Amino acid sequence: MGKRGYFFTIDAFIAMLITTIGVVLVYLAYTSVPDVYQQQAISQDVMTIFSTTELNTLNSEYIDEQRISGNITNMQNTIFEQIAEMYDKGIVGEAQNMTREMSASLIPSQYYYEIWLDSKLMYNKSYVTNDIEQISVAKVILVGSVSLATLWGPYEGEVFVWR
Amino acid sequence: MALRKKGIFFTLISLFIVAILVLVASSQSTVTLKDEVPITQTAVSIGNNYIKNLDEVYLSRTLKVVSYRALRTLIWYMNSTPPQGFLKDKGDFDKKFAELVVNGTIDGAPVVVNGQNFMLNYNLTKRLADIENISMRVYNLNTTFNKDYSSINYSVIAFQSADTRSLQVAVNVTLNYTVNATLAYWQRVVVIQAQTPIYQLDDPLYALNWTTKLPLPASPMAFTNKILMTSTSIFNVTTLWQFINSSQYRYSARAPSFLSRFYNDYTASQCCGMESAVNPALINNNLYDEGRPWPEKKSYIDWCYFGPQPRCKLGSRLWNITGVSNYTPGGYNNAFILDTDSAILYNVSDWINTTYCEPDKTCYP
Numbered sequence: 001m002g003k004r005g006y007f008f009t010i011d012a013f014i015a016m017l018i019t020t021i022g023v024v025l026v027y028l029a030y031t032s033v034p035d036v037y038q039q040q041a042i043s044q045d046v047m048t049i050f051s052t053t054e055l056n057t058l059n060s061e062y063i064d065e066q067r068i069s070g071n072i073t074n075m076q077n078t079i080f081e082q083i084a085e086m087y088d089k090g091i092v093g094e095a096q097n098m099t100r101e102m103s104a105s106l107i108p109s110q111y112y113y114e115i116w117l118d119s120k121l122m123y124n125k126s127y128v129t130n131d132i133e134q135i136s137v138a139k140v141i142l143v144g145s146v147s148l149a150t151l152w153g154p155y156e157g158e159v160f161v162w163r
Numbered sequence: 164m165a166l167r168k169k170g171i172f173f174t175l176i177s178l179f180i181v182a183i184l185v186l187v188a189s190s191q192s193t194v195t196l197k198d199e200v201p202i203t204q205t206a207v208s209i210g211n212n213y214i215k216n217l218d219e220v221y222l223s224r225t226l227k228v229v230s231y232r233a234l235r236t237l238i239w240y241m242n243s244t245p246p247q248g249f250l251k252d253k254g255d256f257d258k259k260f261a262e263l264v265v266n267g268t269i270d271g272a273p274v275v276v277n278g279q280n281f282m283l284n285y286n287l288t289k290r291l292a293d294i295e296n297i298s299m300r301v302y303n304l305n306t307t308f309n310k311d312y313s314s315i316n317y318s319v320i321a322f323q324s325a326d327t328r329s330l331q332v333a334v335n336v337t338l339n340y341t342v343n344a345t346l347a348y349w350q351r352v353v354v355i356q357a358q359t360p361i362y363q364l365d366d367p368l369y370a371l372n373w374t375t376k377l378p379l380p381a382s383p384m385a386f387t388n389k390i391l392m393t394s395t396s397i398f399n400v401t402t403l404w405q406f407i408n409s410s411q412y413r414y415s416a417r418a419p420s421f422l423s424r425f426y427n428d429y430t431a432s433q434c435c436g437m438e439s440a441v442n443p444a445l446i447n448n449n450l451y452d453e454g455r456p457w458p459e460k461k462s463y464i465d466w467c468y469f470g471p472q473p474r475c476k477l478g479s480r481l482w483n484i485t486g487v488s489n490y491t492p493g494g495y496n497n498a499f500i501l502d503t504d505s506a507i508l509y510n511v512s513d514w515i516n517t518t519y520c521e522p523d524k525t526c527y528p
Binding site for chain 1: 170173174177178181182184185213216220221224225227228231232235285290293294297298300301302359360362363
């Protein structure tokens with residue numbers, strides 16, 4: 001009787017071992033892909049807002065001030081076009097200020113982001129780290145005119161988002 | 164012994180069951196193939212959005228500015244030193260305008276005025292190359308434009324119509340290009356449209372008709388008239404006086420359009436005609452050719468004044484306008500004259516006077 005129990009116990013352990021090895025093999029068959037869905041959605045969202053929202057549709061004290069001061073002359077510009085126009089005119093500080101003002105409320109606080117134009121950093125909410133993972137980027141090409149005879153661009157606009 | 168054999172047998176069955184489980188579960192790796200579909204969808208979606216923006220935004224904005232510069236350059240070319248003169252006809256205008264828009268040149272040479280090439284970096288060849296470069300950098304899309312100027316798939320047409328009216332010139336360019344995203348490929352033949360305002364461009368009629376005996380100033384365009392439409396809708400003696408001295412323009416179905424002024428064509432344009440009143444104060448002794456009779460016996464509406472005589476309605480009489488014309492040489496509106504039809508049109512027919520008066524007060528009908 002004891003010997004039979006001994007054998008049954010051994011048998012159960014071996015069965016558990018085989019089952020465990022099988023389950024582990026099953027899980028290892030799947031490739032683990034980091035989830036960047038949220039960052040992708042946010043970067044695309046910010047880029048869409050920056051690229052399609054015209055200034056005349058916004059209720060913003062900052063925009064009103066810039067229009068009065070003469071930095072904004074065309075209210076039909078989109079946000080990114082206006083930033084690019086300021087950058088092209090050489091008032092890079094104002095372009096960076098506008099980037100900060102327009103982006104601050106768009107991205108949840110737990111995310112970090114950078115907005116670049118023509119390979120120049122316009123604004124960043126980030127910290128430097130060597131192991132940023134799951135970073136998502138959205139890009140756009142920008143072309144516009146400041147007068148009947150003057151074009152600016154094409155410039156590359158980029159939005160990087162990570163957590 | 165039988166028991167040992169049973170154990171081995173049962174162990175082998177367990178291993179077999181586990182192997183089957185692993186194989187069945189491993190077949191779920193086809194799920195990872197489904198993860199590749201969104202990447203293809205994304206690539207095609209990016210390509211479609213890029214092409215939409217390319218056609219509707221990038222190219223039309225570029226064409227609008229390039230066209231404006233081409234019109235301005237063409238006027239400078241016509242009035243350069245030595246003067247080229249009016250273009251031969253519409254076909255000559257189309258050819259030269261198209262070459263300026265595409266290559267920034269006329270007859271293969273850049274147009275340089277006062278050391279400035281206004282079309283430098285503002286021609287389609289350069290701008291399309293910029294877009295090709297940036298599309299690869301930004302979207303990893305290989306864009307290739309057909310830049311063969313002689314190709315039938317690359318035509319440039321400028322015109323005015325009921326949509327543009329007097330104040331704008333419409334430009335259509337047919338472009339042939341491809342976009343290669345590796346996963347997808349687009350081949351496009353599109354007509355890019357732009358409406359270019361003619362605000363502040365020089366009027367070719369003035370630019371090529373002023374004559375002077377004095378050495379030209381640094382800019383050959385010093386004595387010209389820039390296009391600016393008047394806001395006056397009701398004319399009388401007062402507003403006519405202002406209209407003359409502002410050198411502005413108004414829509415007129417009896418007058419030639421802006422484009423026809425390039426080739427000295429005075430055919431009336433129902434949709435797009437425009438006219439101004441030549442300001443006699445600009446035609447002073449410094450500008451005037453000594454061989455021309457003064458005062459001039461012709462109506463001072465620009466296409467009447469500059470065009471081959473007799474202009475305006477045949478047989479129409481010419482009038483001074485009381486309250487507008489004066490008789491002081493070099494003074495405002497000196498010897499300003501209107502024909503009968505124009506006097507009626509500008510609502511000053513009650514103010515018409517004998518044609519002109521010499522300083523000794525001798526007046527002529």
